[in-house]
Amino acid sequence: MFLVLSKPHSVDIAGEVIIAVLADTGELISCDSVANQTELVGLIQSKDLSDFRLVWDDTNRWYPKLLAEGIWIPRCVDLRLSDQILRHSEFTRDHYFALRGEDPWLKFDESEPSEGLFELEPSDSELDSAAEFAFQSKVIENSERSQQIKLLLAAESAGALVAAEMKFCGLPLRPDLHEQMLVQALGPRPRFGERPKTLAKLLSTIQTLLNVNDLNPDSPAELIKGLKANGLNVSSTRSWELKRLDHPVVAPLLEYKKLSRLMSANGWHWLDANVADGRFRPDYVVGGVVTGRWASRGGGGAMQLPKKVRGSVVADSGWQLVVADAAQLEPRILAALSGDSAMAKAGKSRDMYEGLVATGVVESRDRAKVAMLAAMYGATTGDSAKLMPLLARAFPKAISLVESAARTGERGGVVTTRLGRTSPAPDAERIFPEDGFSESTDSGARSPRTGSFARSWGRFTRNFVVQGTAAEFSLCWMALLRQKLHELAFDSRLENGPHLVFFMHDELVIHSPISVAPKVGELAVLAAIEAGKLLFPCTSVEFPLDVSIVDRYSDAS
Template sequence: MHLVLRRVDGGVLATPLTDAGAAGGEPVRLDEPGLPAFVAAHDAPGVRWVWDDTTRWYPAVLAAGGRVGRCVDLRLGRRVLRSALAARGSALAGAPADALDAPVAEARVVRPTQAQLFDDALFTASVPDDEVDPVAEFRAQLAAVAGSNAPGALRLLLTAESAGALVAAEILHAGLPWRADVHERLLEDALGPRVPYGVRPRRLEEIAAVVRDRLGDPGLNPDSPADVLKALRRTGLMVTSTRKWELQEIDHPVIEPLLEYKRLARLLTANGWTWLDDWIRDGRFHPKYVVGGVVTGRWAADGGGAMQLPKGIRGAVVADPGWKLVVADAAQLEPRVLAAMSGDRAMAAAGDGRDLYDGVVASGAVETRQQAKLAMLGAMYGATQGEGGRLVPRLVRAFPQALDLVERAARAGERGEPVTTLLGRTSPVPEDAWFEARNQAYTVEGTPAMQRAVESRARSWGRFTRNFVVQGTAAEWALAWMGSLRSRLLARFPGAVTDGPHLVFFVHDEIVVHAPAEHAEWVATQIREAAVDAGRLLFQDFPVTFPLSVAVVGAYSDAKD
């Protein structure tokens, strides 16, 4: 059964529907403050909550100590189905844009005043009525999936997206344990004593003096890439940028301090004292994820830098007393996904029970693990030059099916055609100007220079589509992994999120669970089994493995090399 929630006339309307979208009973009206109690009374294994956006509904339930097992997030479903190649002819794909296509207006949980503490409601939510009828939208999405040429895959993708929305909301609610005092100490060790905003810390000022001296420019502002680039060129260094990878290729006394300055300046900007003041509350960092925020389906972060926590501050992520952090990351996730989705048994065998890059070496394709890694990245990202580009042909001979898949995706992109992930997420196509320039370049008015320009743009778009199919499918595996783990944790610990083990952090192929110490090893087992679940869900019986590195630690930094 599905229970569809809609805000209307200042209250909430709950409409029961069957799995096919037919009426399943009489709608129920309730006041907004009664929503958590209603959810608690009606949530069950056979129930899916249908709402326009998880971020507008679930926070209120979580704030009241509740949870739901499953949901249907209509906004996420709309985004997938609007562009899905498999559902291109659906009525939903061609419907006019409406509020579900616009950025979400999130629910704002308002804490009770002293006078309200004896009311039945624990909170009120200041939110507008829903503009889009969720019952009609749910039925439209059901029809789009049923009428597509890949209903099973699309249905699984929408389910995974909605499960991810629940995970993201629970992580935001629970927060990642964070010791502000440890963070302060780490910053002081790296940068020197705390200084007011806009003042360069002592250590940065010391390094800046060295950089100025070695470039012979006493007035240089090392925070200005343009000024640094000019100073480097005046010294005779013909660099094109101040990017790390380019500077590392240069042999000059200024390079080491300049790179160190850039590293510490990044720490100050991204996770310095201002970040600490803005983002840490009551011993928690509350990552605000945007599910599917990247076009490939990867998550993004809405401020706070949740998708990357530099090594320099991971020591501040410390489990509560009596609790542990269970940190897990998937080894060589994207190459393993490529092996499975292409059906390349030789590549899958290379990673069976071992480091996949070591397996590539054992296959005879290359001589060293570093070569294997460079070649694999070159294949997935379209390298044609350098060591990676030189080694790719050797992978083609060793793993022809895998390399053919990404090559076909690249050629499709070069033609301006969309490509899809395993479950049907579809890449965008270039803008009209891209096609117009291509067509004009090959008319009688076209010139060789115009043709070279459009061919360069075509190759660039081909590199995007080449990576889209792999990165997007890896994102689907990660959603399935987290969804399975969440279900396992919820089955044993059905209370409030923070009462038992719960997810507190995620980035691409890595998760962190905060767990009571006595349950930490059990959680580690569940994480491994959830990875097996994800592989089977996406790739059925194909013989590919997804080994994990799992560590039970007191501080996040202890889990990393």
């Protein structure tokens, strides 16, 4: 048994019913009774079931096959992703372990079933989805924060659908344009094992300037040695450190490193391996980062598609790319999370950093940005750290939220996002090392001295609440936009209407027929507003988008 159909119900946060987001217990339709794929297609596509939520063990195992059949799933519960959240969340983990018997996930096999869509004989690795769904529902019902958890699981599961759909549709990428860019930057494609012309030239310049014949700049150790032999004292070969040197070799060296990076990360090999039929199809890993952000696997790093490569990302003829970016998402999340009205007010400005300047806390946009990053990441040195007292005075609630998250982490505690994703517990022995860092005092309390591991863990928990809640916002945003796009192109197959093709933390790209592209942009804005209301029903913080409608990704502002 692997499929269960269950009615959706509404979630009620702060007295406001927003949208139907997660299945309640109720009528379950077992798909065991469905004999074959055709029958399932009929079942899912029939009008009555379009409002239902599909419950399955693992979206990755089933959805790609359904998509290939032209089937779109309105919503689902991904039991695997839900389990990961429930067993760690502060809101649910006590009930989870109290109610959980034998762990059914220990023997669960994530690999895609080989034979068709159905296997008449469930194997040992199959999960009893109905039983697991019942278990999870019970854990959720027992939670005092069931509304948040339900929303989180719905959003995470919707993310799984989006990820599968984005891989299925692929990001349009023109290999001819990409090669053209490579040739322009590096020279013609070299034979295997050889350096392209531009790199070879730069290499010999570098070797001449440093007076070393066989220096390989790709080796940090060799490079440091070569620089030191020329009286250039560096402790690393990071480009920002090299920039500080006053020597003719710096310019060609930095150029070499830049191009060498382009070649190895997004060169011809990357193109061959990751782009087929004019589409880049990375694997997204939903919940792949502890904070709840997505990660990517293989595919040459989908979550870091360099600016330079975006010139090759071009909409199909008759289509456009709608690029939507949540402006200053993390500072806005912090403002909403902490209920800091002064910071919310600064966020009334379309550009929140300019808004901070307008309040008079800092004198320039750059300073505002650096100060916010310092607050969210935990800067301890440099100019950015000096801005902290200014911020703390202007935005006491926001700053005390991140400071308290940091202190919790330093003490070895865990922190939790808005919807309930909880940070992992640190290794207690590293927080409280036995070699004298923090000996017990007479009262038995820990010494106030904090070791470097504890401080760095504090920076992690400080960032966790903001980054993790921002990730929740993005999941809700995508989930809502996905529904709106479906309504816009109700009858067509996913790939024939406007569809999501790329996601990067706070930015979404939709491949859209030209005729509806402006409408898609509006829907993206609307979805972001609704996502803000879902997470923070009572906040005055706004979540505006920068939307560009372009042919080429690199033309987006």
